[in-house]
Amino acid sequence: MDMNTDINILIVDDEQDTLFALKRYLRLEPYTTHFAKSAEQALETCDTINIAVVVTDLRMPGMSGKELLDALQERHPLIVRIIISGTEDIGMIIDSINSGVIFRFIPKPMEPERMKAIIRDAIAFYRMQLEHREMSALAEKQNRYLTQINDELRLMTTRLQDSEQRFRAMNDAAFDPIFLLDAAGRIVYANVAAETIFGYTRKEFLSLLVGDLMTPENIKAGIIEKLLTSLNTAPKELEIDCLKKDGTDVNIGISVNTAKILSVPHIIMIARDNTLRAQEEKSRLELEKVQKTLESQIERRLLQRHVPITLEGASISHFMLSSGHLNGDFSDFIVYEQQLADILLGDVMGHGILSALVGSGIKSLYLRTIARKSFRTTVPELQEIVTDLHRECIHDLLDIEIYATMLFFRLDLKHKRLSMIDCGHTSTIHVHAADGTCSLLKGSNLPIGMVEEQDFACVDVAIEHGDTIVIYSDGITEAQLPDRSFFGEDRLIELVTRHQKACTDDILLAIRQELSSATGGTTFEDDASCIVIRIS
Structure with a gap:
């Protein structure tokens, strides 16, 4: 059925x-x-x-x-x-x-x-x-039932509660050395982990006092007395230097508690090898460092590109503030002639290596599309390049269910024209030098990878001497402030308009400083990218 x-x-x-x-x-x-x-x-x-x-x-x-x-x-x-x-x-x-x-x-x-x-x-x-709703309701019903049972058990086991808590602490540390001491400090039990770290057999431990495991300095410091007084006081946490069977030192952190076995008070001593833990922590930090280095190299070499210095008629500045983990923000600059260039800015959905690889692949595909048309005497139209790129990658993107917001720019400084194909990206800020006003440039296309068939509409804008163009990712406008609000597009527009007379490097610096000041930090949930262009 x-x-x-x-x-x-x-x-x-x-x-x-x-x-x-x-x-x-x-x-x-x-x-x-x-x-x-x-x-x-x-x-x-x-x-x-x-x-x-x-x-x-x-x-x-x-x-x-x-x-x-x-x-x-x-x-x-x-x-x-x-x-x-x-x-x-x-x-x-x-x-x-x-x-x-x-x-x-x-x-x-x-x-x-x-x-x-x-x-x-x-x-x-x-x-x-x-x-999911049915399972949640069932879980809630079962939780209420378990709570009722636990309340009944708690009433029935009040007299055993202290001993149960002490032995639970011992069970939780089963991979650490555990010692059981009598009132005189004699070892009456040691587990396998104790044998492994200290080098004694279980039989040899039974002939030792706890003081035989300590350095002379610890004995002089009265550590043994502190341990033995645990029978009459609250649990203790101590850090001491101990001696292995071969005479080498091992730094141990110990937790001390008490329990009654056959009505006789005993001391439970759980030891943790601080040396091993320090080595594990060092290895973890080194691994994180290597991972961050690799992610930084991927972002720097595959996803980001240096600003061209051969372009005549415009000054360009660019920054990318990393979120600290690998994302899908990418950019590229393709210079055809001294006054003609394409600029790409994209953001692949999600985080991690898949987003980074998709971003790098889209960049490479754009360059390959241009290369296939290099035999022509004229530079191919932006709309033609983007259409071919979309045709090449759309089925792969649909198969892996991922998409990218994209901004394709054609900067023609000779004819003072700017062409743009916006695929679901953030708006572009255009500050007009003639009157100081600001306008937002926005296209109408869906992100690359969202639909199979799409006609790419190109927005053409005239640019003049002194105009400022600001392209940015949503990592800036969606950066979260301490009050849980966002940095926002209006704040960015006001900031760019206020600094429109400054050079491109200074505008970028102002954006970075305002971003850090408003958010209260230097790292963000998402990568923050920005390109500032000044027409000269």
Whole structure:
């Protein structure tokens, strides 16, 4: 029996032809399909029927698809939400993705098999949510039951509680040396770990006093007396130098407690080899250092590129503040002529080696795409390069379910033009030297790797002498302040406008200082990248 037969999905669209086509696409699917011509009707349906998945268009008269999704998230948070829309709704789509109100986005025109697969994934996700809620409820019920049992056991075992706690401490340290001493300080028990560290056999230990394991300096310091008085005092933590059987020293940290065995008081001494722990800590720190060095080399050699010094007509400064772990921020500069260059700035989703490798791969693919067109007498158009790059990598990115926000810049200083293809990246700040005003440059494309088919729109802007262009990653605007708010785009715009007369290096320095001052630190959750260009 198909488990999806008890599942209800709801399709919402104000176009009757679209609803009819979807009904035909899904007629053989094992779930029950409902249809609504408006967002208001969809809400009524969700209030009366147990809906698992809602698939909605964005643009509808009255309540929009985005408003419907927000209402569903508040009233029916378990419903899995999917958007069907065209690329003209890119702003609303990105807002929905960023706010986490949708599960997937299906671009128009719809591919039936792709849509069916996405709905099946949504149903699986819905069932997983239900199972998680049921397991949480069961766990809560079991926890209440266990709490009741524990309360009853606590009442029954009050007289044994002290001894139980002492022996639990001994069991937790089973890999450390454990000694049992009588009131005179004689060793009456030693475990295997004690034999390994001190070199005595268990039989040899039984002929020793605890003082036989200590250096003369410890004996003079009265350590033995402190141990033996533990029978009448609270537990102690001590650090002492001991002697192995071969006469070598070993620094030991000991915990001392007491227990009654056959009604006779004994001292439990748990020893920890500080020398071994120090070596382990040193090895751990050395490993972390090597790892950070490797990550730094990957970022420096594969993901970042030095600013070109041969470009005429512009000064460029660049920084990348590392988060301390490997991320997917990358940049590159390709100089065709002394007054013509491309600039790349990208951010691959996630962290770690996969994000870094994807970023490095996109950079290499961009250069390879240009190289394949190098036989031409003219530089290929930016739109052509990005389209070819997307065609080369989109299927691989979809397979590994990863995407990258990208900013492709073409800087033509001879003709004073700037061309830009923005794929879901942060806005670009353009400060006009003529009047000191500031404008934001923003494209309309989705991130690379999010959808299979995409037409890349190019934004062309005139630039003048003295203009300042600032390109940055979301690691700057989304840097978190002590009050849990973000650094923000407005703060960055105000800062750049205030320092527009300064050189590019000084503008970068001002951004770094303001970022550190506002956040209260020099490291961030995400890499922070910034490129400042001054037209000269």
